[in-house]
Amino acid sequence: MSLLNTVAIRSQATVSSSRIVQCRPFSLLKGALSLLALNKTETPLETHKMYPWDESPYEDLRTRAAFIRTKARCPTTGKSVNFVCPYSGIPTHHSEEAWKEDRAYHENKTFELLKKVNLYEHDLRSGRKFDEFVFPGQQEMDCTPNMSSWDAFFYTRDFSPMNTEFNLAAASKVLTYPITVASVFHQFSPYQFQPQGTVTLEGLKSLAALRYTLYPPYTKNAETSTVFKDRAMRIFIVGAKMEAMLPGYVWKQFGYLFPDTKFEFHFIGPECYFDPATRQFGATDQPHGRALVQRFDEQITMHYHTAYFHELYEMGDLFPFDPYLDSFFLFHPGFTTADEIHWDKSLKGLLDSKCPIYVTGYHAKDAQREYNWLHKHPLAPEMDVLMEQTDNYFGSTKLDLVDINPTETFQANHNMFAVRGKRYHAIKK
Incomplete structure (x- = not known):
């Protein structure tokens, strides 16, 4: 079963779930031997047969x-x-x-x-052996992942060597969604504070809250430590489609980077659930519009809400929001497309949550279009910028085609920026 079969703006993924195998143990020996991957040689494009x-x-x-x-x-x-x-x-x-x-x-x-x-x-579609989908398992405690680039990440996480651009394209196409989220949250994130980077002061405040949850202060006495993780950290992916089709063990690669925290991935949108039986996007069979919950393991659960965010917000099902435990990711939302009316209704709830909202685009022009829509919106005065527009270090390297404009190409999650509902400090009178 393919991960996605759509046209036009949405990218088309054709990696079948049968080709993605379960995790293998992390191996220091294998990691040492894979040093050869740093001197990888590209397979010439001419060696691949091209068909019209x-x-x-x-x-x-x-x-x-x-x-x-x-x-x-x-x-x-x-x-x-x-x-x-x-x-x-x-x-x-x-x-x-x-x-x-x-x-x-x-x-x-x-x-x-x-x-x-x-x-x-x-x-x-060639049927070759996809070694790039042999994912590593839990990392040893003395090994630290490098989040500066795909090459560094794959090497330090002990992935199979990405010897060709075809290996890298296939792997990054699948992993761009969980690793984009991880690269923002991680303590060794490549996104730096201004002026060296693109993260604003307000963005640093939001990241500090999330990282306090992910990396709590060390204490020798567990009895005296402050317990604030009364529930799992929630990551809301609004307008989800392809990212919601990824199997749980792909999202588990995110979990391996934060082994001490439990996560709930909430996929929200009318096309967030792909029914493998009918091979169509549609509503789940849960009664009363409840979310379909799939538990991957003790750490990762996935929730599928086949409704628009503003509908869930008005029902109050997702309350309360907590900036220490919640965040939003909008992967290529398409604010100016036919769904604009729904984004217009959803924006108030997104900003009212006071949680960070990360938005990606297919390329710089697309991300700028999304950024401009937000800053021309009537609610713009209630918005803080957390991250200025920047290239995404973990965007997909696979080129895709805009079918309604076949001379235009794009890459999933190529650019990114972030905003949040404005927070007002208390004033003593």
Whole structure:
């Protein structure tokens, strides 16, 4: 079963759950031997056979090419797309003449990016052995993960060597969601305080509260220590879709980085639940609109709320919110899309929670569009910026295609910023 099968803005993941195997024990010996991975050699793109999508041996890619021809418009003529770029194998223009006249397409070598998209998609369907999905287990206490980059993270967490860009693309596509969250929370986060970094003073305050929960002050006497973890830490993923389709053992990679804390992942949105029986997105079978709860282990539970956030907020099911225990992540929310009316209704509740809200975008332009929408909203005066827009160190390296605009590529979670409802300090009179 594929992780996702959608078109247009949403990326398409084709890694089947049968190809992702369960965790293996962490091995210091294996980690030492994998030093060779630091001198990895890229597999040339030319060694991978490239098929035009119209002639692909995989039916879903042929269907995707047909969708592009039906919905996309030529960037030079505005007419329907009928011509397949000979360099990338993807339908891009109305005719060969239109393709030749598109100076920006050729000067920017856009076809090279599209060729990578083509090769990545065929690689995921090739049936090769996906060693990059052999995930490591619990890390030993004397080993510290490095959160500065994908390469450093994979090496210090003892993942199989990512010897080619195809290995890295496949692994990062799956892990970008849990590791993006982890990179923000971790004590060795790559996101630094201003002016060296992009985290604002208010952002530092929010992170300090969350890290107090994740890394409580040390005390020798357990009887005298302050117990404040009266419940699990909750991570709300609003507008969830692909991220909600990831199996529990993918999210467990997040849990391994914080072994002493229990977590609840709350996926919220009408398409947050993918029914494997019907192979469709839809509501759960829980009575009275309750969340479907799936327990992975003692540390990780996943809650699926097939409703909009403002509906759950109005019902009061998620109260109370606690800045020490709760946070929100909006992965490519699409504030200006057809869902704008729902985001407009949800924003007040998100800000009223006073918990940090992290937003990602497919690229810098997309993230800037989301940022501008928030700051032009009537509730903007009630908002503090926690993190200025920045590249995400753990964005997906896999290039994907916007099917309704097949000359545009993107990468999941490429950029990120954060906001929070404004907190007012008490004034003594």
